[in-house]
Amino acid sequence: MxxxxxxxxxxxxxxxxxxxADLDAxxxxxxxxxxxxxxxxxLHLGHAKSICLNFGVAGEFNGxxxxxxxxxxxxxxxxxxxxxxxxDVRWLGFDWGQHLYHASDYFDRLYDWAEHLISAGKAYVDxxxxxxxxxxxxTLTEPGRDSxxxxxxxxxxxDLFRRMRAGEFPNGARVLRARIDMAAGNINLRDPVLYRIxxxxxxxxxxxxxxxxxxxxxxxxxxxxxxxxHSLCTLEFEDHRPLYDWxxxxxxxPARPRQTEFARLNLTHTVLSKRFxxxxxxxxxxxxxxxxxxxxxxxxxxxxxxPAALREFVRRVGVARANSVVDFAQYEHAVREQLNRSAPRxxxxxxxxxxxxxxxxxxxxxxxxxxxxxxxxVAGTRQVPFGRELxxxxxxxxxxxxxxxxxxxxxxxxxxxxxxxxxxxxxVRDATGALDHLVCTYDPATRGGNAPDGRKVQATLHWVAAAxxxxxxxxxxxxxxxxxxxxxxxxxxxxxxxxxLETLADARVEPALAEAHVGEAVQFERQxxxxxxxxxxxxxxxxxxxxxxxxxFAKAKGRGxxxxxx
Numbered sequence: 001m002x003x004x005x006x007x008x009x010x011x012x013x014x015x016x017x018x019x020x021a022d023l024d025a026x027x028x029x030x031x032x033x034x035x036x037x038x039x040x041x042x043l044h045l046g047h048a049k050s051i052c053l054n055f056g057v058a059g060e061f062n063g064x065x066x067x068x069x070x071x072x073x074x075x076x077x078x079x080x081x082x083x084x085x086x087x088d089v090r091w092l093g094f095d096w097g098q099h100l101y102h103a104s105d106y107f108d109r110l111y112d113w114a115e116h117l118i119s120a121g122k123a124y125v126d127x128x129x130x131x132x133x134x135x136x137x138x139t140l141t142e143p144g145r146d147s148x149x150x151x152x153x154x155x156x157x158x159d160l161f162r163r164m165r166a167g168e169f170p171n172g173a174r175v176l177r178a179r180i181d182m183a184a185g186n187i188n189l190r191d192p193v194l195y196r197i198x199x200x201x202x203x204x205x206x207x208x209x210x211x212x213x214x215x216x217x218x219x220x221x222x223x224x225x226x227x228x229x230h231s232l233c234t235l236e237f238e239d240h241r242p243l244y245d246w247x248x249x250x251x252x253x254p255a256r257p258r259q260t261e262f263a264r265l266n267l268t269h270t271v272l273s274k275r276f277x278x279x280x281x282x283x284x285x286x287x288x289x290x291x292x293x294x295x296x297x298x299x300x301x302x303x304x305x306x307p308a309a310l311r312e313f314v315r316r317v318g319v320a321r322a323n324s325v326v327d328f329a330q331y332e333h334a335v336r337e338q339l340n341r342s343a344p345r346x347x348x349x350x351x352x353x354x355x356x357x358x359x360x361x362x363x364x365x366x367x368x369x370x371x372x373x374x375x376x377x378v379a380g381t382r383q384v385p386f387g388r389e390l391x392x393x394x395x396x397x398x399x400x401x402x403x404x405x406x407x408x409x410x411x412x413x414x415x416x417x418x419x420x421x422x423x424x425x426x427x428v429r430d431a432t433g434a435l436d437h438l439v440c441t442y443d444p445a446t447r448g449g450n451a452p453d454g455r456k457v458q459a460t461l462h463w464v465a466a467a468x469x470x471x472x473x474x475x476x477x478x479x480x481x482x483x484x485x486x487x488x489x490x491x492x493x494x495x496x497x498x499x500x501l502e503t504l505a506d507a508r509v510e511p512a513l514a515e516a517h518v519g520e521a522v523q524f525e526r527q528x529x530x531x532x533x534x535x536x537x538x539x540x541x542x543x544x545x546x547x548x549x550x551x552x553f554a555k556a557k558g559r560g561x562x563x564x565x566x
Contacts, residue, residue, distance in 0.1 A: 001307065002093040013319035015260060019057060019230060022258075028229045033091070036103075036219070038274075039069050039203070040076040042289040042296040043088045045310075045331075046234075046272040050266040054232055055094040066095040066226055070411035071104045072218050074202040078468030080082060082203065084289070088297040092307050099226075103218045104204045110213050113221060113251045114195055118158045122250055123194060124150060126177045130193075133175070137190050143183035144190040144373040150179065163190055164197055167210045171197050176211075180246065188243045192216055198392035220244040224253035231257045234264040235323060244482050263462065265317065266325045269479035270295050270551040285496065286480075292533075292544050293480045293500050301368060303477065304521045304531030304546035309338035328479070332547050339521050339529040339546065344372045344379060346516075347417065347462045348509040348524035348543070350474055354466060355408075357422060360388040365467065368447075370418045382512050386419055389466040391508045393526075396461050397438060406458035408438065413461040417525060421446040462525045469508035473542045475533065476502040513541060521546060 022028045033054040037043060043051075058065035067089060071077050089096075117123035126133065126149045138144035161176055163169065176195035184190055196218040200212050223231045231244075238261040248256060265272065272295060280286050280294070289296050292303035293405045300310065313334035317326055347370075365387045373379035390422075397408040408414055411422040422440040445452050449460070482497040489495065509524075516522060521531045528548040535542045 002311070008541065014321065014383075015053070015230075015262060015319055016057060018141050018260060019061060021062065022229070030229070031058055031061040031225050032066070033058045033063065033232060034066040034068050034223065034226065034228050036070045036222070036485055037085050038073070038075065038215075039071055039078065039081040039085060041081055041082050041274040041278050042294075042298050044267045044272050044274065044277065044297065045267065045270070045295045045300070047088075048297060048310055049314050050232070050234065051089060051092055051094060052311055053319060057230075057232075057348070059413050062100060063229075065094070065096060066099040066101055066228070066560075068101040068222060068226070069103065070215060070218065070222075071102050071202070071204065072212050072215060074212065075198060076202040077203055079203055084298060088301075091301055092297065093311060101222070101226060102204060103222050103520065104202060106218070106222055107209060107213075109225065110218060110221055111211075114213070114217070115158060115161065115496060116251060117178065117194070118161060120250070121154055121179065122175055123157070123178050123321070124152045124154075125157040125164070125174050126150075126173050128192075129172060130175070131176075132194075133193065137187060138182070139459060140187070144187075146182050148192065150182075150191070151354070159436055161195070161211075164195070164211050165209075167199070169197055171199055173197060178243075178246075185443045186218070186239060186242050188240050189246065189285045192243060212241065216240060216243055217247065220248050220257065220259070221251065221253060223257040224248060224251075224255045227255045228257040231259040233259055233261050234455060235261045235321075236264070237261055245408070247463075261321075263320045263323045264410070265314075267295070267322065267331060268325055268328045268484040269486070270328060271481065271492060276492060285493075292475070293477055293503070293543075295480075301519065302533065303544050304339075304519065304529065305335050306338050306342065306521065309335040312338065325485075328484075335357075335547050336529070336549075339523065341375075343521040343523045343529055344523045345370075345374070345525055346510055346513055347384065347464055348474070348507060348513070348527060348530070349391045349393055349462065349464050349469075350476075350507045350524075350527060351394040351502050351508065352464075352508045353394040353397060353435065355390045355392050355463070356424070356437055357388050357390070357440050357442045359441045362388055364388065365465070368418045384418060384510050384512070385465040385468040387465045390416070390463045391466055391469060392438075392461055392463050394435075396459075397424070397427070397435070407461060415446075415457045415459055416450045417449065417460055417462050419447070419449060419463070421449065421451060421457055462527075464508045464510050466508075468511050470514055470539075471543060472507045472509045472513070473535075473540070474504040474507040474530070474545065475542065476504065476545050478502075507543075509541070509543070514539075514542075516541070523549075 015139035035051050035054045055065045117190050126147050175193045177191045180189045182190045195211050198212050201207050241259050244259050290302045290508040365385050367383035368386050369381045370384045371381050401409045408424045420442045422442045425439045428436045478500050479497050480500050481495045483495050486495045516532045518532045518534050523529050529546040530543040533542040533544050
């Protein structure tokens with residue numbers, strides 16, 4: 001577990017206070033939590049909060065956290081998702097040791113407990129369809145109606161349930177329901193479904209079972225089997241807690257876990273719904289679950305977000321009882337802070353414009369010293385080639401610049417980072433009038449970018465030497481949704497941002513980036529933080545922009561932000 005792993009639980013939030021009180025009062029002797037994902041999709045940023053909380057409080061109180069797959073619906077579960085979830089939790093910095101479990105590990109015991117409820121008169125087999133059950137459940141202001149099968153004898157229900165288990169009936173023919181109270185104020189207590197028939201092979205149990213427990217029936221009992229002391233859930237499960245407790249109270253479980261709810265993570269410009277993210281993948285709106293625009297852990301990892309930044313973001317968001325929406329800029333701020341400390345500096349030109357230094361000797365190449373990190377002397381230096389022909393950013397030149405534009409224009413002198421002072425003499429255009437290249441002169445006495453006479457230069461530009469630069473594809477990402485509150489107008493798909501991805505196929509980067517590895521973050525000076533994408537090939541690197549340099553969140557907080565040099 002990383003050094004900062006327990007920090008999300010270290011604040012004085014209500015869950016930490018509750019656990020400490022349970023320990024002080026002797027209600028529990030040790031802390032055991034769990035993270036119980038359904039293997040029907042990839043984990044997203046909302047799951048990161050739950051992971052950090054569950055593993056964090058367990059670590060803080062010298063307990064343990066289980067990873068348990070809630071694999072009770074074989075029609076939607078795949079091995080791909082199981083593998084992705086284990087990979088993502090480890091990437092985030094957590095390990096469950098020997099405590100990897102599946103709800104399917106307990107299918108035999110859960111089935112026996114279902115029979116126990118039937119024998120005790122607390123469950124019955126219902127022949128109604130799911131639609132009929134839903135229609136008769138009532139509303140928040142009206143009680144539900146009893147099923148015509150609610151009075152079925154225990155022996156008959158037990159016989160039917162065993163025949164359901166034996167595969168005698170088709171999908172949807174019958175269900176097992178708890179017999180609680182059809183007039184209960186909490187709709188979840190109105191004879192909820194505990195088992196349904198699903199003739200589908202399970203990723204782990206194959207064709208052994210054709211009846212499967214619902215999440216509500218499997219969740220609390222799995223917690224009890226594993227000795228979970230604190231079952232931490234997001235707020236949407238608050239209304240399910242009475243059923244969680246009812247089942248534990250009416251079954252011979254070996255332990256009595258306690259369910260507590262906390263607010264889920266919500267971000268502007270983001271949808272954290274596994275169902276909707278699945279639809280994006282199925283429709284081909286994104287390239288896959290790990291598309292860098294996706295708010296999945298696989299997506300942010302591919303985009304280059306360090307796990308330490310995500311843990312720090314979750315720590316800052318904190319743990320509360322009430323739902324709220326976090327500005328996406330706060331997330332980017334945490335990512336930017338981490339990368340600013342750790343990412344080595346390199347030079348990359350995204351929209352190249354050739355610059356020819358006409359008084360620089362033809363055929364000459366010299367190596368200039370460049371620092372790898374301005375705040376970390378241990379990071380050392382590297383050498384970057386410099387020659388007569390360079391590439392600079394096309395946006396760094398204007399024919400007739402406005403006031404306060406200090407970059408290249410005719411007659412303007414600028415500093416080339418680590419290099420020389422150069423003066424733009426003229427712009428050369430092609431037959432169509434399009435800008436082709438710039439012709440400049442340099443001052444040989446200014447190597448390193450310093451003028452011996454002390455003259456002031458107001459702009460410093462990044463560049464790469466044309467002869468040695470690597471051609472690269474650069475992918476620039478924006479919000480997947482154009483509006484901060486996606487779906488507020490009623491249609492999530494209508495709010496998708498058509499400009500969420502811009503691909504620059506002809507960028508140029510310095511030779512040192514040929515050694516960059518997939519997922520290894522670097523800062524392109526004046527541009528932002530980038531990392532090589534798995535699509536990269538030898539000699540054909542592809543870089544994803546993780547986040548830009550401009551920090552709107554820090555600026556809003558009065559701390560200022562990094563911005564490109566004017």
